[in-house]
Amino acid sequence: MSAFNQDLLQYISRSPTPFHAVLNTKSRLLKAGFTELNEADDWSLETGQKYFVTRRDSSLVAFVYGKQPMQKTGLRLLGAHTDSPCLKVKPAPDITRKGYRQLGVEIYGGVLMAPWFDRDLSLAGQVSVTDSRGELHHLLVDIERPVAVIPSLAIHLDREANTQRTINPQDQLPPILWQTRFADDDMTFRDWLATYLRDSGHDVAQVFDFELSFYDVQAGAEVGLNQEFISCARLDNLLSCYVTIESLLQASGEVTSLVVLNDHEEVGSCSTAGADGNFLECVLERLLPNTEARQRALSQSMMMSVDNAHGVHPNFIQKHDDSHGPLLNDGPVLKFNANQSYASQPAMSSRIRLLAQQENVPIQSFVVRSDMRCGSTIGPMTAAKTGIETLDIGVPTFAMHSIRELAGAHDPILLNRLLTAFLNYY
Numbered sequence: 497m498s499a500f501n502q503d504l505l506q507y508i509s510r511s512p513t514p515f516h517a518v519l520n521t522k523s524r525l526l527k528a529g530f531t532e533l534n535e536a537d538d539w540s541l542e543t544g545q546k547y548f549v550t551r552r553d554s555s556l557v558a559f560v561y562g563k564q565p566m567q568k569t570g571l572r573l574l575g576a577h578t579d580s581p582c583l584k585v586k587p588a589p590d591i592t593r594k595g596y597r598q599l600g601v602e603i604y605g606g607v608l609m610a611p612w613f614d615r616d617l618s619l620a621g622q623v624s625v626t627d628s629r630g631e632l633h634h635l636l637v638d639i640e641r642p643v644a645v646i647p648s649l650a651i652h653l654d655r656e657a658n659t660q661r662t663i664n665p666q667d668q669l670p671p672i673l674w675q676t677r678f679a680d681d682d683m684t685f686r687d688w689l690a691t692y693l694r695d696s697g698h699d700v701a702q703v704f705d706f707e708l709s710f711y712d713v714q715a716g717a718e719v720g721l722n723q724e725f726i727s728c729a730r731l732d733n734l735l736s737c738y739v740t741i742e743s744l745l746q747a748s749g750e751v752t753s754l755v756v757l758n759d760h761e762e763v764g765s766c767s768t769a770g771a772d773g774n775f776l777e778c779v780l781e782r783l784l785p786n787t788e789a790r791q792r793a794l795s796q797s798m799m800m801s802v803d804n805a806h807g808v809h810p811n812f813i814q815k816h817d818d819s820h821g822p823l824l825n826d827g828p829v830l831k832f833n834a835n836q837s838y839a840s841q842p843a844m845s846s847r848i849r850l851l852a853q854q855e856n857v858p859i860q861s862f863v864v865r866s867d868m869r870c871g872s873t874i875g876p877m878t879a880a881k882t883g884i885e886t887l888d889i890g891v892p893t894f895a896m897h898s899i900r901e902l903a904g905a906h907d908p909i910l911l912n913r914l915l916t917a918f919l920n921y922y
Contacts (some may be wrong), residue, residue, distance in 0.1 A: 498718065500909045501726050505716030508734045512620040512711040514554035514578035514759045515636055517734055521741055521757065522548065523789035525558055528745050539782050544749060549779065553622065553634070554578055554610055554759040555769035557779045558744060562752035567789055569922040570796030571752045571780075573884060574743065574915060575771070575874050576736035576803065578760035580729070581605030581897045582902065583669060585619070585708040590684050591670055595677060598670040599644070599685060601710065605762030608661045609615065610898040612710075616642035621708035622688065627699040635698060637706075642713050671710060702719070712899050724825060724905050731901040733894055736802040739908055743915035753919040761803075761874055768881060773873035777881060791883075799848070799886040801839060801875030802911070804903070805829035805862045807892030820863040822892035825904035827858030828911045831873075831888040839875035839886035848887055848914075851921060857914045889914075899902070 511517035525548050526532070533539055533549040541547065541561055548558035555578065562569070582604050589599040603609075620638040627633060646669060651657055655890075663669070686703045692701045716728030740755045747753045756779075760770035767773055784790035808821030822829045827895075830845050831838040852859045864870040879886035891907035 497905065497909050498723070500912070501718060503903055504735065504738050504908055505718075505726060505728055508728050508730055509715050511730070511734055512618070512638060513622075513706075513707075515622050516620060516638060517578045517737060518550055518554055518556050518757070519636065521556055521558075521737065523551065524745070529560060534656065535778070541783070541812050546749075551775050552759065552769040553636075555752065555775055556757045557776060558741065559752065559754035559779070559783070560744065560747055560749050561783075562750055563816060564750050564752075564922065566752050566793040568796075569751045571754055571884075572747075572799065572919045572921065573753075573797065573799035574740040574755045574919070575742050575758065575799060575801045575878055576684055576755075577733045577758050577771070577874060578737060579605070579762050579818070580732060580734070581607040581762050582709045582711065583607065583671075585621075585685075585706065585710070592676060595675055596672050596680070597685075598672050598678055600670055601665070603665050603669075604709070606897050608895070608898040609665060609669065610661075610662075611895075612669065613646050613648045615645065615712045615713045615899060616714065617644040617646070617710045618642055618706050618713045619644070619710055623693065623706040623708070624704045625690070625693065625700045626702045626704065628701050628703070632704075633698075634746050635693065637693070637708070639692070640713070644673050644710060646671045673798055687820065688796060714900070716846050718905060719902075720905075726905050726908075727900060727902050727903055729900055731903050732804040732896050733802075734800045735804065735903065735908060736890060739912045740802055740915060742912055743919055746912075747918045747919040750920065751922045754779075756810055756878075765874060765877060772877050772881075776878065780882065784893070793882055797882075797884045798844065798918075798921075799875075799878065799882075799884045800848075800915065801878065801886055801888045802890055802915070803873040803874050803875075803888065804890040804893040804896060804901075806833055806896060807894055807904075809894055815865070815868075817863055817865050820861055821861040822862050824892050824894070824902075825906040826860055826892070827907065827912060828852075829860045829862045829892050831862045831890065833864065833870045835868040836876050837872040839873075839879045840886035840888050841885070842883050844887045848918070851917055852914055855883060855917045857910050862892075
């Protein structure tokens with residue numbers, strides 16, 4: 497279990513953005529013998545072989561072309577998302593106040609803002625540049641070292657900070673990067689970025705656009721007196737990305753098994769790389785070009801939408817329904833919502849409960865309190881677009897959407913065991 501979790505934490509630490517998560521996932525797949533496909537090329541797929549394809553460098557579909565006919569067994573699918581709530585750098589970010597150079601940031605997703613203060617922050621993402629020949633390139637960037645901080649206001653200057661504090665993201669979240677007296681007064685963030693890239697060995701004439709996110713450089717860790725927890729940034733939802741891919745690598749290959757990792761879930765999924773786009777549908781059409789054969793296969797297919805669940809917090813037990821408060825280290829959580837914020841239905845959930853029983857994996861259930869609004873996942877929209885019977889599942893977590901989240905050390909490997917069995921189930 498410890499080795500599994502250490503590898504998981506390293507995967508997350510090396511994946512500060514969806515671009516890095518996809519790159520690290522590609523590396524794992526290539527090492528395991530998968531062949532990379534390109535959407536612009538002709539595909540010649542062979543039974544028993546393993547493939548993957550990416551879109552926008554931030555979403556990925558990987559699949560094992562099973563030995564059994566898909567019209568007979570259907571497909572087994574797992575879905576997760578590569579993005580996490582964060583602070584993204586604005587296109588024209590430069591702010592100078594009192595000799596401090598700061599960057600304007602945009603809130604991405606449902607960020608829990610308070611934990612971002614007083615953290616050692618770095619930057620990562622994708623930068624579009626031209627080289628000395630005028631050719632355009634898209635470079636992956638991870639500065640890795642701390643380069644910024646958002647200092648808190650001292651309690652002496654805000655005596656009500658612990659009782660009535662609110663955070664204005666426009667005014668109070670721009671991180672500090674440098675003091676102008678220690679740098680060229682006229683240097684912009686783009687100038688600094690171009691210099692950094694040149695110093696890193698890239699031929700850069702001009703920086704055009706970028707998609708850069710701040711992240712906490714503190715590495716993930718096993719914590720607790722008995723190391724019963726794992727603490728890390730982006731557990732939602734890179735934990736699920738890691739576990740779904742590991743399960744695919746362990747699948748037998750009898751049934752066609754597929755993992756889709758979508759970007760932009762945290763902001764509604766409506767994009768070319770999101771679950772509300774056509775990425776998965778395009779792959780399924782190329783797997784089964786014949787419409788009737790595809791519909792026959794999809795009607796027998798099953799999917800698990802894998803995304804973290806809310807564990808019942810011992811300091812806030814009133815925030816949970818008394819009968820649906822998942823505990824950390826008590827196993828994966830089936831997520832239900834009568835208003836279809838989750839895709840789970842009794843026919844599918846019963847199959848998974850039986851499978852979990854056979855695999856000796858404990859299962860929990862989550863339903864949000866009736867007086868609270870429910871979150872959602874890629875599950876419902878994927879089910880609606882493909883017609884595939886879908887279940888929402890995930891490991892219980894504390895502090896979801898914080899800069900650092902907490903999960904049980906036993907739950908990821910239990911989820912892995914269940915998902916692997918699911919991919920082999922027919």
